[in-house]
Amino acid sequence: MPDRLGPPRDTPLFERITLIGLGLIGSSIARAARHLKLAGTLVAADASPEVTARVRELGLADIATTDAAAAVSGADLVILCVPVGAYGAVAEAIAPQLKSGAIVSDVGSVKGAAFAQLAPHIPAGVHLVPAHPVAGTEHSGPDAGFATLFIDRWSILTPPEDADPAAVNAVRSFWRALGSNVEVMTAQHHDLVLAITSHVPHLIAYNIVGTAADLEEVTQSEVIKFSAGGFRDFTRIAASDPTMWRDVFLNNKEAVLEMLGRFNEDLAALQRAIRWGDGQALFDLFTRTRAIRRNIIAVGQETAEPDFGRRRGGDGDGQ
Amino acid sequence: MPDRLGPPRDTPLFERITLIGLGLIGSSIARAARHLKLAGTLVAADASPEVTARVRELGLADIATTDAAAAVSGADLVILCVPVGAYGAVAEAIAPQLKSGAIVSDVGSVKGAAFAQLAPHIPAGVHLVPAHPVAGTEHSGPDAGFATLFIDRWSILTPPEDADPAAVNAVRSFWRALGSNVEVMTAQHHDLVLAITSHVPHLIAYNIVGTAADLEEVTQSEVIKFSAGGFRDFTRIAASDPTMWRDVFLNNKEAVLEMLGRFNEDLAALQRAIRWGDGQALFDLFTRTRAIRRNIIAVGQETAEPDFGRRRGGDGDGQ
Ligand SMILES: NC(=O)c1ccc[n+]([C@@H]2O[C@H](COP(=O)([O-])OP(=O)(O)OC[C@H]3O[C@@H](n4cnc5c(N)ncnc54)[C@H](OP(=O)(O)O)[C@@H]3O)[C@@H](O)[C@H]2O)c1
Ligand SMILES: NC(=O)c1ccc[n+]([C@@H]2O[C@H](COP(=O)([O-])OP(=O)(O)OC[C@H]3O[C@@H](n4cnc5c(N)ncnc54)[C@H](OP(=O)(O)O)[C@@H]3O)[C@@H](O)[C@H]2O)c1
Numbered sequence: 001m002p003d004r005l006g007p008p009r010d011t012p013l014f015e016r017i018t019l020i021g022l023g024l025i026g027s028s029i030a031r032a033a034r035h036l037k038l039a040g041t042l043v044a045a046d047a048s049p050e051v052t053a054r055v056r057e058l059g060l061a062d063i064a065t066t067d068a069a070a071a072v073s074g075a076d077l078v079i080l081c082v083p084v085g086a087y088g089a090v091a092e093a094i095a096p097q098l099k100s101g102a103i104v105s106d107v108g109s110v111k112g113a114a115f116a117q118l119a120p121h122i123p124a125g126v127h128l129v130p131a132h133p134v135a136g137t138e139h140s141g142p143d144a145g146f147a148t149l150f151i152d153r154w155s156i157l158t159p160p161e162d163a164d165p166a167a168v169n170a171v172r173s174f175w176r177a178l179g180s181n182v183e184v185m186t187a188q189h190h191d192l193v194l195a196i197t198s199h200v201p202h203l204i205a206y207n208i209v210g211t212a213a214d215l216e217e218v219t220q221s222e223v224i225k226f227s228a229g230g231f232r233d234f235t236r237i238a239a240s241d242p243t244m245w246r247d248v249f250l251n252n253k254e255a256v257l258e259m260l261g262r263f264n265e266d267l268a269a270l271q272r273a274i275r276w277g278d279g280q281a282l283f284d285l286f287t288r289t290r291a292i293r294r295n296i297i298a299v300g301q302e303t304a305e306p307d308f309g310r311r312r313g314g315d316g317d318g319q
Numbered sequence: 320m321p322d323r324l325g326p327p328r329d330t331p332l333f334e335r336i337t338l339i340g341l342g343l344i345g346s347s348i349a350r351a352a353r354h355l356k357l358a359g360t361l362v363a364a365d366a367s368p369e370v371t372a373r374v375r376e377l378g379l380a381d382i383a384t385t386d387a388a389a390a391v392s393g394a395d396l397v398i399l400c401v402p403v404g405a406y407g408a409v410a411e412a413i414a415p416q417l418k419s420g421a422i423v424s425d426v427g428s429v430k431g432a433a434f435a436q437l438a439p440h441i442p443a444g445v446h447l448v449p450a451h452p453v454a455g456t457e458h459s460g461p462d463a464g465f466a467t468l469f470i471d472r473w474s475i476l477t478p479p480e481d482a483d484p485a486a487v488n489a490v491r492s493f494w495r496a497l498g499s500n501v502e503v504m505t506a507q508h509h510d511l512v513l514a515i516t517s518h519v520p521h522l523i524a525y526n527i528v529g530t531a532a533d534l535e536e537v538t539q540s541e542v543i544k545f546s547a548g549g550f551r552d553f554t555r556i557a558a559s560d561p562t563m564w565r566d567v568f569l570n571n572k573e574a575v576l577e578m579l580g581r582f583n584e585d586l587a588a589l590q591r592a593i594r595w596g597d598g599q600a601l602f603d604l605f606t607r608t609r610a611i612r613r614n615i616i617a618v619g620q621e622t623a624e625p626d627f628g629r630r631r632g633g634d635g636d637g638q
Binding site: 109134135136137138139144153154156181183189192193194196197198199200201202203204205206207208209210211212213214215217218220222223224225226227228229230231232233234235236237238239240241242243245246249250253256257259260262263264266267270271274275277279282283285286287288289290292293294295296299301302303306307308309310 | 428453454455456457458463472473475500502511512513515516517518519520521522523524525526527528529530531532533534536537539541542543544545546547548549550551552553554555556557558559560561562564565568569572575576578579581582583585586589590593594596598601602604605606607608609611612613614615618620621622625626627628629
């Protein structure tokens with residue numbers, strides 16, 4: 001996996017880019033866009049004065065302000081990087097200041113609801129091209145971001161059917177410049193795909209960590225000590241930002257419940273196989289699932305190192 | 320986390336150690352024991368001639384054979400490192416050759432069934448001290464092992480109530496020499512603790528990867544491409560050895576079904592919270608679960624690096 005951005009551009013992709021919300025995703029975009037010189041002027045807006053102060057300290061943007069409306073004035077590209085639950089309020093605030101011909105995009109993990117909350121506020125002559133970079137970590141805030149986060153990951157664009165092709169292309173170029181592959185699909189299909197590849201995995205990770213915390217027969221200290229048996233992998237996901245994930249589940253209810261229904265049916269069958277000692281059924285499933293990981297590694301979406309490379313072998317083994 | 324073994328010992332801990340099964344765990348023990356000179360003579364037995372040939376090539380033991388019975392003859396410590404389903408057959412085969420005063424131990428992930436399958440074959444005068452190192456990766460076989468696997472992990476000993484204290488201490492010293500912390504508990508409690516910290520996590524990982532593979536609305540290629548949203552973490556666990564894990568579920572049925580019952584109850588409540596849009600319930604759970612990861616990192620059972628350190632930030636972010 002390449003882990004470097006290319007050299008800075010000679011001419012910016014956009015004269016003025018405004019990022020709203022400078023957390024993990026927003027600050028990662030800022031770092032990469034600044035390094036690559038994608039914007040003539042890079043403007044950062046965040047509701048929190050602590051965040052804007054930190055953005056100034058880190059030198060992540062040319063201008064940092066708590067006033068989102070002022071921040072979008074004159075911008076060619078505006079990207080919302082706030083939790084999906086804040087979209088309506090932000091869109092309402094910035095709408096009057098959006099210039100004609102501007103592109104409004106976002107990075108939200110849910111796309112049907114993103115569109116529904118943004119579209120009513122977008123003035124005529126402004127292009128709405130929602131996007132979702134499928135990349136992240138369990139950390140939040142402006143210090144958690146890094147410029148290489150999007151390299152070789154996928155960004156999914158979900159433009160409405162009548163979107164301006166030039167605006168879609170501009171957003172595509174932006175994400176390709178950050179190192180991402182780009183795919184276009186409907187918001188509805190995005191929400192179904194992400195329900196199984198991201199939302200339900202997060203839900204069951206949060207759930208099992210909660211179950212383990214509530215046990216009486218097994219102490220918390222035991223759960224923590226003996227977590228290397230598999231449990232600790234789930235705790236990484238279950239350490240993700242509560243506000244962001246609350247908003248994901250509230251805003252992708254149908255697809256999540258649909259996929260959760262499938263998960264539950266399959267789990268009931270597995271439970272039955274254990275109860276009745278059906279070793280063959282267990283063995284067959286456990287064999288089938290290995291292939292998927294091999295493919296994920298083959299296409300470069302995962303490290304091939306055992307145990308995610310958490311601990312490298314070698315030292316002291318005398319070979 | 321220290322990632323090095325200490326210097327070799329001047330005098331071995333045991334005159335003769337025999338390992339049966341030279342896969343991930345057996346070959347990791349062999350590498351560490353050889354480096355540390357824990358055995359005067361290290362003997363390796365594996366049912367598979369390919370494995371014994373590879374053990375010879377890698378120089379992992381002084382003697383490598385497919386004949387487990389011959390291999391245990393004269394051994395002071397015998398450690399079974401085969402899937403739990405093979406315990407009965409192996410114990411029956413080696414029993415006549417075990418010398419009086421020998422210690423028989425194992426590394427199986429299930430301890431009640433391990434004892435039940437081994438105990439009937441153990442001759443009088445031989446000490447049975449089952450153990451389970453809570454450490455591993457998703458890979459198998461003699462090439463997957465590494466000497467530092469057990470450093471700072473926990474090994475759980477589950478001696479029967481009437482076990483010889485000197486034999487228990489000898490096994491404790493062995494695991495401490497490999498860098499592990501050691502805890503003693505009943506086999507029954509072990510099986511309950513591991514059901515929640517390892518077995519159920521594996522089951523739900525296998526399950527969701529299976530669910531994703533069977534969808535019609537979402538293609539396999541989409542599942543693979545967009546796996547960085549969380550799903551790929553589960554595929555690591557779901558790539559673990561099918562034989563080993565079939566045997567775990569067949570042999571820890573009760574505790575797994577008990578913990579799975581709790582998991583299902585909690586998941587039903589979460590499902591209801593999503594259906595009814597109860598954002599506060601979601602937010603509360605998602606906040607509570609973060610603390611557990613912080614503690615796992617604090618006690619050194621996990622790396623503090625974001626995303627398991629899969630990809631390090633820094634390059635190209637200009638800071
Ligand atoms: N984390 C991931 O893995 C990931 C991956 C892909 C996409 N996303 C999407 O990216 C978006 C941001 O996630 P993140 O992980 O970057 O979150 P984050 O680190 O928590 O950052 C969000 C930032 O937005 C600010 N904010 C909240 N409400 C605001 C408002 N009304 N106006 C202006 N700023 C506001 C927050 O300030 P306060 O701290 O003061 O609230 C915070 O600085 C979400 O929509 C999420 O779905 C996340
Ligand atoms: N993997 C983990 O993360 C982990 C962690 C802690 C404990 N454990 C426990 O460690 C034990 C071994 O697991 P592993 O991951 O090391 O498995 P592995 O890599 O598959 O190795 C098992 C080895 O045992 C051999 N074997 C199988 N049946 C045998 C028999 N009847 N006689 C002699 N050799 C036989 C296998 O040969 P073939 O290849 O020819 O079958 C293989 O070489 C299991 O009981 C497991 O529960 C595993």
